[in-house]
Amino acid sequence: MKPNKNPSISIIIPVLNEERYIGPLLEHLSRIAGTSNIGEILCVDGGSKDNTRTIAEQAGARVIKSKRGRAIQMNLGARVAHGDILYFLHADTFPPKDFDKKILHAVEKGFETGCFRMKFDTRHPFLRFFAWFSRINHSLCRGGDQSLFVSRTIFLESGGFNEAYLIYEDSEFIRRLYRHTRFKVLPDYVITSARKYRELGWMRLQFHFAMIHLKNYLGAGPDELFRYYRKHVLL
Numbered sequence: 001m002k003p004n005k006n007p008s009i010s011i012i013i014p015v016l017n018e019e020r021y022i023g024p025l026l027e028h029l030s031r032i033a034g035t036s037n038i039g040e041i042l043c044v045d046g047g048s049k050d051n052t053r054t055i056a057e058q059a060g061a062r063v064i065k066s067k068r069g070r071a072i073q074m075n076l077g078a079r080v081a082h083g084d085i086l087y088f089l090h091a092d093t094f095p096p097k098d099f100d101k102k103i104l105h106a107v108e109k110g111f112e113t114g115c116f117r118m119k120f121d122t123r124h125p126f127l128r129f130f131a132w133f134s135r136i137n138h139s140l141c142r143g144g145d146q147s148l149f150v151s152r153t154i155f156l157e158s159g160g161f162n163e164a165y166l167i168y169e170d171s172e173f174i175r176r177l178y179r180h181t182r183f184k185v186l187p188d189y190v191i192t193s194a195r196k197y198r199e200l201g202w203m204r205l206q207f208h209f210a211m212i213h214l215k216n217y218l219g220a221g222p223d224e225l226f227r228y229y230r231k232h233v234l235l
Contacts, residue, residue, distance in 0.1 A: 006037065007037060007083075007085055007107065008037055008038070008040075008082065008083040008084050008085070009037055009038050009039060009083050009084075009085045009086075009087050009100055009103065009104070009149075010040050010041075010042060010077075010081035010082060010083030010085070010087065011029065011038060011040070011041045011042065011087045011089055012042050012044065012074055012077035012078060012081060012088050012089070013025070013041070013042065013043050013044065013061075013077075013088075013089050013091055014044050014046065014070045014074050014077070014088075014090070014091075015043050015044065015045050015046070015048060015052050015056070015073075015091050016045070016046040016047065016048055016068065017048045017050045017052060018048070018050075018052045018091040018092070019048075019050040019052045019055055021091045021092045021193070022043065022052055022055050022056050022059075022061075022091050023055045023056075023059060024094075025092070025093075025094060026041065026055075026056065026059035026060065026061055027059065028094050028095075029041065029095070030059075030060070032095070032096070032097040032098065032099070033098070033100050034097070034098030034100055034101040035098075035100050035101050035104065037100055037104060038100055039082055039083045040062060040081065040082060040083065041062065042061065042062050042064060042077045042080065042081060043056040043061045043062070043063045043064070044063075044064045044066045044073040044076055044077040045063055045064065045065055045066060045073075046066050046067065046068035046069065046070075046072075046073050047065075047066075047067075047068050064076060064077065064080060069163065069166055070161075070169055070170075071161035071162060071163045071164075071165055071166075071169035072163050074088055074161050074169075075160045075161050075163065078152075078155055078160055081152075083152065084151065084152055085103060085104075085107060085149055085150070085151055085152065086149070086150050086151075086152055086155055087103065087147065087148070087149045088147065088148045088149075088150075088170075089147050090144060090145055090147070090192065092192060092193035092195065093118075093145055093146075093147055093190050093191070093192040093193070094190060094192070095116065095147060096116065096189055096190065099116070099188070099190075102186050102188060103149045103186075106149075106184045107149075107151065109184075110182060111181075111183070111184035112150065112151040112153070112154045112181055112182070113148075113150045113151070113177045113181045113182070113183050113184070114148075114149055114183055114184030114185060114186060115142065115146040115147055115148050115149070115174075115183075115184075115185060115186065116146055116147055116185070116186045116188055116189060116190045117131075117134045117135050117146065117185060117186070117187065117188065117189045117190075118131050118134040118143075118145055118146045118189060118190050118191075119131050119189045119190070119191050119192070120192060120193070120194040120197075121191050121192065121193055121194055122194045122197075124202060126202045126203070126206070127194055127197060130206065134146055134185070135187075136185075137184075137185045139171075139174060139175045139178040139183075140213070142170075142171060142174045142175075142178075143170055143171055143174075144169075144170030144171070145190070146190060146192075148170065148173075148174065154177070154181055158173070158176055158177065158180065160173070161173050162222070164222040164223075165225070165226075166222065166226045166229075167212070167222075167225055167226055167229045168212060168216060168222070171213075172216075172222075196233075200233065205233065208229075208232045208233050212225055212228060212229060215228060
């Protein structure tokens with residue numbers, strides 16, 4: 001990444017029926033950002049039927065219409081973003097205080113890709129155990145709930161998210177980044193919702209996520225991964 005005295009961050013949030021979370025998230029971002037380097041917040045909407053878009057616009061975010069699919073939505077957000085650094089964030093994941101300063105500091109040190117460690121919004125010992133592994137700097141310990149920053153240059157060079165993946169798009173992209181960049185795991189924590197675990201059960205959902213990882217490792221393609229997810233995880 002070329003030196004830039006005032007690099008800007010574009011926050012890209014894919015959304016679909018997130019009226020419960022998007023307002024609190026946007027308020028949280030405005031309250032805890034430590035610099036003026038956040039150039040824009042883009043909510044890329046995949047066709048929400050609730051009040052997600054209205055809430056996001058009222059909170060000052062730019063809302064972009066998109067086809068449904070997180071990879072499609074995030075790629076669209078990246079194409080229209082103006083920032084030097086792209087920060088991909090889920091609607092139910094809350095970054096730490098001064099997250100922007102921490103990202104900019106990492107970029108200044110030569111890390112053009114990275115994420116934060118993660119905690120769930122619960123003290124359940126099962127999930128605390130699995131969240132602990134997010135501190136390990138290995139692609140197997142990565143996921144979209146940890147958020148992701150990547151320089152615009154690297155994003156374009158890598159081709160972005162693979163839109164064939166209807167699930168697992170974050171992990172697939174991050175593994176490509178690991179092969180070609182110095183990936184940094186920042187020591188602070190994002191807090192992400194455990195809502196899916198509450199809906200499906202702690203053990204059951206973690207088992208199915210482990211099976212998806214295993215299937216991917218054994219060579220399963222995006223269609224097979226989604227079929228498994230649709231059968232075992234979708235409500």
